[in-house]
Amino acid sequence: MKALCKAEQREGLWMTRAPVPEIGPDDVLIRINKTGICGTDIHIWNWDDWASKTVPVPLITGHEFAGEIVEIGSAVTDLEIGQRCSGEGHLIGKHSRQSRAGKFHLDPETRGIGVNEQGAFAEYLRLPAFNVVPLPDEIDDEIGAILDPLGNAVHTALSFDLVGEDVLITGAGPIGIMAAAVARHVGARNVVITDINQARLDLATRVADVVPVNVAEEDLKGIEHKLGMKEGFDVGLEMSGNQIALDQMVENLVMGGRIALLGIPPGKSPVDWSRIVFKAITIKGVYGREIFETWYKMIAMLQNGLDVRNVITHRFTVDEFQQGFAAMKSGEAGKVVLSWT
Ligand code: NAD
């Protein structure tokens, strides 16, 4: 089969041929139809410090996918050949205290497809049946292929009650933009999204009814005043990984405000802790998706009017993957989807 592989320990990804994976009794084989390119895949392409310490070579990359089940293991009873599906890319262990308590997303033994294990940028993917998420007819494969990052957005956005709240999202990357759409969908009052990249702020307004703020040019306080907000934002969703953005968020939150942190800072970064203490702010780190509660809520919202399709800005065939990665690296794309069939 065709597979987009990290074949050598240097910059790049290579289209190679690999054997179709053999499945075990608890697995399924999925024929991949669409895949999304993630920021993680760019780290792997660039072969940065994190990637070279984490990713075994050779490895088939990719973890955002949708396809169809073409083979099922002998012990799998609840899935059928022909079922359209996406799936959770975090493979969890069943030994830790958290796993055994049913908090699968907190399992410390988690391994990621396309990062630690063979991934989804291939014609076929082996996946434990446990990880499969069937797709209802209303969700096509293109949306199915971006459920992993939409799940990050949903997990973060649903960390705190947003009904009637004023929400600040820092970072208008694909995940921040989708989080804005979710915040709107669940009934936030004002949703303000910040970035320093105008193209991304423009994209945000094509996906969700949000107030975009270019913090390189505009002051957040002025926007709050315009929106009639007196004491600041109730909830912050940090989606940039940028230190300045987090500082700005803390500064513009109400007393007792809440922050969900998804963005990953590049290394240790200084935080003004006394400011956080004196403002009595609650901070929650967010990793991955809740397995499978996030998937359940996300699919229900998509069936009930949540629309994030406009976040997909580029579509290529897999043979054009170089163009897909170039679009991602330009920093102006939303989601880039590759078609395998
Ligand atoms: P992205 O890099 O595409 O988007 C980040 C955006 O933040 C960019 O548009 C950038 O211009 C903007 N930004 C930079 N400085 C800023 C500032 N001072 N103020 C406001 N915005 C600023 O990333 P993405 O794919 O949308 O992912 C969002 C973040 O979430 C990234 O940090 C990513 O590493 C992280 N992430 C975390 C998890 C997790 O499980 N915790 C999962 C996926 C992604």
Ligand code: ZN
């Ligand atoms: Zn991803």
